[in-house]
Amino acid sequence: MTTTASRPIIILIAGHWLGAWAWDEVLEHLATDQSRAVAMTLPGLDGDDPGRAAKTLDDQAAAVLDVISQLGASGDQPATLVAHSGANAPVSLVLDRHPELVHRVVWVDSGPVAPGSAFGPGIPEELAELPLPPFDVLAEQASLDGLSPEVLERFRARAVPEPGPVLRQAVELTNDARHKVRTTLVCCSIPGAQVLELARSGHAMFAEVANIEHLDVIDLPTGHWPMWSRPRDLAGTIQSAASRTS
Template sequence: MDFVFVPGAWHGGWAWHPVARRLASAGHRAVALTMPGMSVGDDQRELRLADAVAHLFAEIERRDLTEVVLVGHSWGGIPIAGAARRLGARLHAIAMVSAFVPRSGESMIEALGAEVGGYLRTQIESSPNHSISLNFDAVRESLMQDEPEALQRLLYELLVPQPGGYMLDALDVVDFAELDVPMTYLLAEHDRALAAPGAELAARLGTEPVLVPGTHEAIITHADEVAKALQASVET
């Protein structure tokens, strides 16, 4: 299988490296992508969600990947939903790990609700490069609660601002049923950062969540368990 990993908001492909290395050691091809604008020094002002979708699709074609298992974390579920419809016979399966599963016409900001969404819109509008930054309190309280502070601060130092367009834009059409491929939803047991209950998000894929240990950042802190669950999902 060719596993293609898409990171969540504020993260780069580095967040998937622990899981990707384990799957590569098991004999799979593993590609962890960083979306446009998600490296230090990038200009995020003109980036839109369509750019992330196009980048994901183009990288799969450029690398001539087949039997593709698209794996998304958090916000990464949105570009996966956009690119999957374009992959045709290349697509083998979809797996979400504590990911947002979008609905047609629903942006990430809208899914987060009026209060949080309004705050984020204001931040985007006031940012010189049309981006959203994350503060350390969010890492400590929502993304990686109960983990050692040194690890929380390391994660915080690795994060970069998220392009505002990635959060404001929505996919016109989302229809996972039409893809007719296996779907898996892995849910971290102690996730506090999801925009909706994990069972509801999994149901949008037509499945039930499979629990893995950890917080929203389980792909880093519990890579063994996540990798094993992903491998099991394509072997059944």
């Protein structure tokens, strides 16, 4: 029988405009007797929080660390962090500040950010928040492949505007130990081979990938939101990554 202490701790963190609800279908497929998996909503993305538009990346990173602590993760039993899309900035901060608490990071159609980078450095200070754009505009930036009209309707209905400070804040990274954390790239809208080539060429969006010391690359062809288009396959990939010891 698998004990609670031996089951991998998995924390699922969705990207911009999304909360814990985005992982509902993935959680259904994760084997509950083999892992302790939870989804969290980052500060600023709780629609019921009246102060959410003022939240920062530091607030988000602190919240991830709080969940790690609440689940009993430690240097002896670190957690697996699953970061989708724009969750890469706060999770990169967590890796920099406490790499010893992370067993593995699974980037879902995402990857680590480079020091000093910001998602939207040119976004004006007076813009308090960024709502989910029209889907025709969004599709120019990220693939919507595999999403049904029903899924898009739910996305639109439940999306929460992204706080301006989160988008403008530059990520300060100083601890090279973050590069030693075991890493799995789940490549969906861009094939893994292309991601690695972009990393080797120094492309700003993928440059940090070239610094990772222990890297696995998994292709899961679909759009940018595989938690909705391929939830069973994504759950299996996450479960496998979290269970690995090397």
